[in-house]
Structures are given as C-alpha cells and as structure tokens.
Amino acid sequence: MAEATNPSTLTADMWRDLSNAEQVAAFKRLPPGEDDEFFLSLTAREQSELVLGLPEVERRLWVRILAPDDVADLVQESPEEQRGLLMRYLDYATEREVSALLAYAEDEAGGLMSTRYARLRSEMTVDEAIAYLRRQAGQVETIYYAYVLDQEQRLLGVASFRDLFSAERGKHVNDVMRTRFVSVGEDTDQEDVARLFEEHGLLAVPVLDEQGRMKGLVTVDDIVDVVEEEASEDIQRLGGMQALEAPYMATRFGELVRKRAGWLAILFVGEMLTATAMAHYEQEIEKAVVLAVFIPLIISSGGNSGSQATTLVIRAMALGEVRSRDWWRVVRREFFAGLVLGSILAVIGLCRILLWHAVAGSYGQHYWKVGLTVAFSLLGVVLFGTLSGSMLPFILKRAGLDPASASAPFVATLVDVTGLVIYFSVAAALLRGSLL
Known part of the structure; x- marks a missing residue:
C-alpha cells in the first residue's frame, strides 16, 4: 500500500484500489500543481467521492476549480443529501450556470454542454x-x-x-x-x-x-x-439486464439485484414455454428416445446463431452503418447467411451421427433417418434464429424502444421454443412409420 499512496507512482488504477480514507490521504500528499492535474483527471463520481471525503474547509477550493459543466456532473454523481451543500460552495454566477445545466437530463445535449464558449x-x-x-x-x-x-x-x-x-x-x-x-x-x-x-x-x-x-x-x-x-x-x-447507472462496485446490492431480476424473470417465463413444448411432444420422445439426445444440440445452435445476428445488427445500428430503412437488405443478407451457416452445421451433425453409428451402432436401423432429421432441423433452426435475431432490433426500434434491449439471452429463449417445434415437426415428417 505504500507504493499505492506514493505521489510519484499514483495512477488512476491504483487510485481505484484504495479506500476513501486512503484516497484522501494520498491526494493530500500530492505536490502543489500535481494535485490540480490529478483531480481534473478523475471521473465525476471519483471527484465527488474525494471532495466529500475532504474536510469541509477544503471542499470549496476543489469544487471551484471545475468548469460549470463539470460541477454539474459532480453534483449529479453525489448523494442527493449532499448536492445542496456542494452548490453552496459556488459563487452566485457559477451557481446559476450549474443550476441551468442541472435542469437538463443527463443523457441530452443540454446536460453535456458547457455554457462558456468564445x-x-x-x-x-x-x-x-x-x-x-x-x-x-x-x-x-x-x-x-x-x-x-x-x-x-x-x-x-x-x-x-x-x-x-x-x-x-x-x-x-x-x-x-x-x-x-x-x-x-x-x-x-x-x-x-x-x-x-x-x-x-x-x-x-x-x-x-x-x-x-x-x-x-x-x-x-x-x-x-x-x-x-x-x-x-x-x-x-x-447480457439480458437493465443498464447500471453507476460503476459496478459503487452500485448498491439492492439496485444490482433489481436491475437483473426483471429480465431474469421474463427469460425464466420464456423457458417455461420450452418446458411446455417438450411436454407437448412427450409421446414422440417416448417412442424415439434417441430424439431427446439431440435437443440441446438443436436449440443451442439456433440460440447461438440468433445471438450472433442480434449482436451484429445492434452494433451496426449503433455505428450508423444500418438504418431502419435497411431492414429488407438485412433480411436478404441474413437469409442467405442463415442458409449457409445452417448447412454447415447440418453436414457436421449428419457426419457425427453416421460416424458414431459406424463406431458404436448407437442409433439403430433407422440411423440415416435420424441423421437427416437432425440435419434438416439444424438448417431450419439456424435459419430461423438468424432471421429472428437480425429482425428483433428493427422491431424494437420501430416500437420506440432501444434496439440493444434485444438481448442475446432473450433471442436464445425465443429460439429455444421455436427450435423444439421445428425439430419435432421435421421428425414427424421424416420418421413417421419408422420410429414414430
């Protein structure tokens, strides 16, 4: 810890490993001039924690060296009960500027701007x-x-x-x-x-x-x-949760749970539909137990392909590479991508079944039909996952929601249910009269 509090070696990473009391002690040991520079390099939340950890007689100096827009950020990152106290450290003109900035939402241009310009x-x-x-x-x-x-x-x-x-x-x-x-x-x-x-x-x-x-x-x-x-x-x-408003370690436990519980509950309800779908096909599974072996393979492949497509489209939207009007172009690209990707997995799945049967005789006399069932199911599930994963961000944006809400777990849950339907529909078509 001695090295972490040495003024000559103090860095932002070291700073974040210190307790608030240690931060205050390390900051006070910085030479004049370097303390200003280091204070200005901190984030608004870190500045707030430091200022509130200083003796009250020293706080005014550090609040006043900040530009009005930076003071507004510091105040917003401070506990509500301390905000009025911080505002009182400002002179009248600066307080008016900061109050005007605080009237804007944090995520709007008004909340970002500086009022001092040439x-x-x-x-x-x-x-x-x-x-x-x-x-x-x-x-x-x-x-x-x-x-x-x-x-x-x-x-x-x-x-x-x-x-x-x-x-x-x-x-x-x-x-x-x-x-x-x-x-x-x-x-x-x-x-x-x-x-x-x-x-x-x-x-x-x-x-x-x-x-x-x-x-x-x-x-x-x-x-x-x-x-x-x-x-x-x-x-x-x-990742399937609401965005945190503060750094992870600064987020209260209750808030951390609340941000994650909502989506987790929704995803759980979605997975209950998967269980319902499996119950619907219980008779088919009893007749051909071998089908149950490939359920995780089928639905995970669809979920993975959907998550990939969702991530690609959301990132392209964030960078401005894809607009709402481009949805049809994305559908065409992802349709053919899904066909190719599904075909690749279908071939791998079929070869795996044929190889395993040749070595161990695992799948009975209808192993070819089982292999084709898995192959065609993989093709259909991957194609559906790719299309649904790529379209969900567009649907959310059209509804006025954040496309990033189309989380990978949500897409995977959606494809789990439909993947089972596709799998057993293909099985019913190919295995009727033999295993079913």
Whole structure:
C-alpha cells in the first residue's frame, strides 16, 4: 500500500484500489500543481467521492476549480443529501450556470454542454475579434471555434482561428464566418450527438434552442465519456439486464439485484414455454428416445446463431452503418447467411451421427433417418434464429424502444421454443412409420 499512496507512482488504477480514507490521504500528499492535474483527471463520481471525503474547509477550493459543466456532473454523481451543500460552495454566477445545466437530463445535449464558449459579433473587424478572443481565452473552457451571435444570442455563423488569422486586415467577421454549420438541439440524445461528431469529424458542436439561440457547446472531450457510457449500457443490455447507472462496485446490492431480476424473470417465463413444448411432444420422445439426445444440440445452435445476428445488427445500428430503412437488405443478407451457416452445421451433425453409428451402432436401423432429421432441423433452426435475431432490433426500434434491449439471452429463449417445434415437426415428417 505504500507504493499505492506514493505521489510519484499514483495512477488512476491504483487510485481505484484504495479506500476513501486512503484516497484522501494520498491526494493530500500530492505536490502543489500535481494535485490540480490529478483531480481534473478523475471521473465525476471519483471527484465527488474525494471532495466529500475532504474536510469541509477544503471542499470549496476543489469544487471551484471545475468548469460549470463539470460541477454539474459532480453534483449529479453525489448523494442527493449532499448536492445542496456542494452548490453552496459556488459563487452566485457559477451557481446559476450549474443550476441551468442541472435542469437538463443527463443523457441530452443540454446536460453535456458547457455554457462558456468564445463569442463574437458579426460587425467586429478581424483584428478586433482576435484581440477579443485573447481576452476571453481565460474565461472559456475550450476554444476550438468562435461563434458569431446577434443581439438575441441567435447563432449566425462559426469562425475558425484559421479563418480569422488568414483573413485580410480590415475585413469583418461576417465576411469570414461560415454560415453552414452542424448544430444540435437542447434535448438531442447524447448517442445522436456522438454520432454527429463521428460523421462530421467535429471538435465541438453548438447547442441551440428552438429559436436558434445558442445555449452552450458540446466538445469532443464530453463525447469520449458518452461513447464509453453508451458502450457499457449496450453490453449490459445484450447480457439480458437493465443498464447500471453507476460503476459496478459503487452500485448498491439492492439496485444490482433489481436491475437483473426483471429480465431474469421474463427469460425464466420464456423457458417455461420450452418446458411446455417438450411436454407437448412427450409421446414422440417416448417412442424415439434417441430424439431427446439431440435437443440441446438443436436449440443451442439456433440460440447461438440468433445471438450472433442480434449482436451484429445492434452494433451496426449503433455505428450508423444500418438504418431502419435497411431492414429488407438485412433480411436478404441474413437469409442467405442463415442458409449457409445452417448447412454447415447440418453436414457436421449428419457426419457425427453416421460416424458414431459406424463406431458404436448407437442409433439403430433407422440411423440415416435420424441423421437427416437432425440435419434438416439444424438448417431450419439456424435459419430461423438468424432471421429472428437480425429482425428483433428493427422491431424494437420501430416500437420506440432501444434496439440493444434485444438481448442475446432473450433471442436464445425465443429460439429455444421455436427450435423444439421445428425439430419435432421435421421428425414427424421424416420418421413417421419408422420410429414414430
């Protein structure tokens, strides 16, 4: 532990292995200057835990070094009973800015934006604009672009520093600004904002209200956190649970159970349908016990193929590679993919049965029919699993739900039931008069 609390070796990974008391002690040992840098490198939740662990007389300093949008994140990550106390550490102007940001949902552009950005007037000369930006530099969080506003704070255009410094002397800002720009609304979902950054290669994007007035600025630094958060949520949903709102170790036990119990119960009810389907085919299983041997093989193959298709389509949707209008193209691709994949497994399954029978004589005189039953069932189940797995995200999106809710366990459960129906339907067709 001595190494973990040594200021010269303190890293983010070491930090997360320390208790809150150890974190406070290690932080206080950091040299002046390094403590600022380390504090700013922490996540909002880690900053909140550290600040609340410090003596009250020291908290004000660390809350006040943050930009308003970062303070808003820190407050949101703090226990509700502590939020009012943290807000009291701010000066009046900053408190108003933070309160305005807290009015937005966390996952909207308004909740991500900074209200401190470089502003210009269109009537300024280029020289006046450059001099003004120099004076503004210490008051804004980042300067990627300068935003040209009218008297009503409506956004007229955007000027890059290259535009300003390369302009001829005496020109006005409205001569060099760009009037075509990408912007987002206050309530734009953070995932859509992240997609805009990727599509247009942006460093920052202005946030406008319904009247076109500029309310703030979302920077690429904010989007890095969004991408990580959205990826974590999608992975958790794909695993068949609700997304956690806090890091795993910071999530209360009751919350952890609640997030998982709902989907687990739904999946259990779905598996009960599988048991019902097996009971329906009980007579067939009694007549041809050999069919029961291959039930796990059949339904797991369908579930696996469906889970693969679901994962591929959800990821393609998240990256913007597939839109809702592309559903028919996806159906065609997955239909042929399902045929090929099902055929591969069918051949493997048939060869396995023939080989086992040749070695041990396991499947009786109708082994060829058993082999063909398994082969055709695999083809049908894999094809159905692939198609249903690829279409479920589109159906959910059409219904206004998150496509990532089409979890792999959910698809597997769906295919389990239909897989049994397909298997015993094929068996009834091929084995009637022999084993059945």
